[in-house]
Amino acid sequence: MKILDQPEDITPQPGSAISYAGLIEKIEILRSTLRWSSKLERPEIEKLLKQASSLRDEVMQLSHKERFVQAATAEPKRVDQTPGARRQGLLERSFIFEGTFGDNPKLLEALEIAEKAAPTDLPVLIDGESGTGKELMAKVIHANGLRADKPYISVNCGAIPDNLLESELFGHKKGAFTGASNDRKGKFESAHTGTIFLDEIGELPLSGQVKLLRVLEAHEIQRVGSDEPIGVDTRIVAATNRNLRKSCEEGRFREDLFYRLSVIHLTLPPLRERRDEIALLLAYFGDEAAATLKRRPVRMSPRLRDFLKNYDYPGNIRELRNVVYRIACLAADMADIEHLPLDIRPKSAGMVAMNDAQVSVGIGGATSLSEAKRTASDEAERAFLERGLIEVGGTVAELARRFEMNRSHVQMLLKKHGLHSKDFRQRDKEG
Numbered sequence: 538m539k540i541l542d543q544p545e546d547i548t549p550q551p552g553s554a555i556s557y558a559g560l561i562e563k564i565e566i567l568r569s570t571l572r573w574s575s576k577l578e579r580p581e582i583e584k585l586l587k588q589a590s591s592l593r594d595e596v597m598q599l600s601h602k603e604r605f606v607q608a609a610t611a612e613p614k615r616v617d618q619t620p621g622a623r624r625q626g627l628l629e630r631s632f633i634f635e636g637t638f639g640d641n642p643k644l645l646e647a648l649e650i651a652e653k654a655a656p657t658d659l660p661v662l663i664d665g666e667s668g669t670g671k672e673l674m675a676k677v678i679h680a681n682g683l684r685a686d687k688p689y690i691s692v693n694c695g696a697i698p699d700n701l702l703e704s705e706l707f708g709h710k711k712g713a714f715t716g717a718s719n720d721r722k723g724k725f726e727s728a729h730t731g732t733i734f735l736d737e738i739g740e741l742p743l744s745g746q747v748k749l750l751r752v753l754e755a756h757e758i759q760r761v762g763s764d765e766p767i768g769v770d771t772r773i774v775a776a777t778n779r780n781l782r783k784s785c786e787e788g789r790f791r792e793d794l795f796y797r798l799s800v801i802h803l804t805l806p807p808l809r810e811r812r813d814e815i816a817l818l819l820a821y822f823g824d825e826a827a828a829t830l831k832r833r834p835v836r837m838s839p840r841l842r843d844f845l846k847n848y849d850y851p852g853n854i855r856e857l858r859n860v861v862y863r864i865a866c867l868a869a870d871m872a873d874i875e876h877l878p879l880d881i882r883p884k885s886a887g888m889v890a891m892n893d894a895q896v897s898v899g900i901g902g903a904t905s906l907s908e909a910k911r912t913a914s915d916e917a918e919r920a921f922l923e924r925g926l927i928e929v930g931g932t933v934a935e936l937a938r939r940f941e942m943n944r945s946h947v948q949m950l951l952k953k954h955g956l957h958s959k960d961f962r963q964r965d966k967e968g
């Protein structure tokens with residue numbers, strides 16, 4: 538293995554955080570090389586992958602101390618820096634954001650704030666649309682904090698019925714209510730010395746908000762049915778896809794709790810505002826899906842790739858990831874538009890995906906050579922226009938620019954073939 542042939546390359550210089558970052562990167566390279574090794578048997582690969590993972594964990598632990606020092610003292614001129622340099626800066630300061638991809642300035646800003654916040658115990662509020670990586674960011678903050686080797690407990694506040702909320706968060710005493718047959722620890726106690734991630738905090742009912750506020754103020758809880766206060770030392774990271782300021786104005790969220798939770802406030806941008814990252818994410822999840830499904834990575838046709846680069850992703854990175862897994866599962870060697878889920882597939886995809894056999898059906902009906910030629914030419918013209926419409930997301934002006942044709946001529950051709958540009962616009966642009 539290349540990395541093992543070059544031991545001098547991976548020797549950390551004592552006390553240097555940069556060498557740890559380099560080491561972690563090399564372990565990652567080793568892991569991906571291993572994954573596709575054709576000379577080793579699967580069980581051997583799995584065993585070596587496991588060893589590489591635990592090696593990486595050890596290196597991460599070793600680099601912790603240095604990271605705090607570096608994060609606290611680093612104050613680069615961020616606005617003047619290129620995204621690549623900002624990302625490199627994070628890596629060099631050994632900030633762990635493994636699995637978090639992208640060079641978009643808004644994402645980098647979120648990561649830089651997380652870097653500063655992680656070694657403190659300040660509460661962090663993360664907001665952003667569904668699937669933008671809020672939970673991933675919460676884990677990044679925990680992994681880079683002083684509590685990294687302590688518990689990380691996640692609670693979905695939107696999924697707990699009102700009547701169980703208090704017991705779920707704070708625990709209960711035996712006999713506190715029907716069904717409480719034993720003493721039970723709540724999530725806060727389980728997260729003692731570590732981090733508690735309060736997901737979907739915007740869904741917490743007002744009664745729960747009051748109780749949470751009390752814990753934040755007093756750093757102690759009481760189990761349901763008990764008067765005894767129990768001290769808890771937990772770092773709080775909360776997330777929501779709501780606009781909590783607005784919820785406060787509407788009286789659905791307590792303003793005092795909002796300010797307590799949002800000492801550090803991070804907003805994750807939706808994927809449609811960082812399209813430059815789509816190609817990278819497609820490649821990353823493509824490899825990940827191939828590894829999970831134990832198959833070779835699937836190639837994508839140019840029109841599928843174009844569609845995926847221009848699609849608006851209302852479900853953000855999670856939706857992109859799901860689409861890639863679906864494609865990796867359904868396609869043979871080359872994936873195309875027809876492998877997309879029906880609800881996001883461009884409406885005329887069936888026509889666009891017309892294959893040779895279908896074209897020859899059209900020709901098959903011709904009674905003369907000239908008719909066959911005309912039919913074939915018409916079919917080709919139509920398919921060409923449809924593909925173009927998909928690529929430009931249904932914008933005729935853009936299509937005309939691409940084809941270097943007069944706009945009215947393009948419109949005339951679309952009319953000839955009964956094509957409607959709006960059918961090629963993406964779902965949420967229509968609505």
Ligand SMILES: Nc1ncnc2c1ncn2[C@@H]1O[C@H](COP(=O)(O)OP(=O)(O)OP(=O)(O)O)[C@@H](O)[C@H]1O
Nearest residue numbers: 636637638666667668669670671672673778854855
């Ligand atoms: N920047 C990123 N790079 C790579 N993967 C990402 C990134 N952001 C999110 N993901 C992946 O996208 C998926 C969704 O992320 P996550 O669960 O953190 O989103 P969320 O904001 O918590 O969503 P929800 O509001 O629906 O709970 C996960 O598989 C996560 O690993």
Ligand SMILES: [Mg+2]
Nearest residue numbers: 671672736776
């Ligand atoms: Mg989430």
